[in-house]
Amino acid sequence: MEMDLNYILAKLRSDGYDYDATLGSIKSEKQAAQDAGDELYANQLWAAETIIKIHQQFVKTFELLKAGRYYEAWCEAEQVEINIQFLASNSQEGWGNVKDIYSRVRQLQSLYPYKFFASYVMHVKKEKCSICGKERSIHNFCGHRIGKVYNGELCCNIVTDAELKGIDIVENPVHKYSVLFPSDAEGRHDYYDYTLVEGLMKYWSKPFQFWKYVVRKVFKQKAEFPGLTNESYCPCGSGKSYSECCALNAEGIKHWIYTFMVEPID
Ligand SMILES: [Zn+2]
Ligand SMILES: [Zn+2]
Known part of the structure; x- marks a missing residue:
């Protein structure tokens, strides 16, 4: 008897939803599907799991913003963005559940003052496939593509040997978390101007409330x-x-001039 995923996904925006509990039951269901060799179902469960994580991380982003922890919220939003990209490239159906979250994450990012980021230049000497564990190189392709889901698991590279060659300063980073902060004698300090994010947070009062802004x-x-x-x-x-x-x-x-438009809530 398969889980009713549509029923689960329809509930994700209720107040105080327990994401961890649902993730726990999806995880054991996925394990059972993997053990039974039911790849199709395992992949559906991966998509459901990812959709739940996206909702959970989006709520966390909202809470960090409310607490004024803007850099941490920025990092959490990056996780939402990454998970949505993986979901979109593996499940057309799943994308429909998070499309609106994606547009809000992108708008939120555009309100941030961060301009400069560190980019780490690495020389990767050895890496292996997370699906089959085989070593990978240009001459040696195991058949699994990075970012694709196999039997309910996302394929990625595991770097086992690498050397840091240097750090570049860039405006469009691969990793958004690598924000450069000006520092003073006591170390890292956040002198960025968060006026626009603060402006949004005056109006955004519930995580899944719809909002957008226009700029003139x-x-x-x-x-x-x-x-x-x-x-x-x-x-x-x-x-x-x-x-x-x-x-x-x-x-x-x-x-x-930024104008915020927020869906009224009762
Ligand atoms: Zn592989
Ligand atoms: Zn000017």
């Missing part, structure tokens, strides 16, 4: 910024001095 560009005149000199940082936020930035722009100083 307007131009302001120099007179609207008392004390602005040619040497000041440009108020548009480019990081350049005013004389090298919007002073050269006939229309004025670029300014973005």
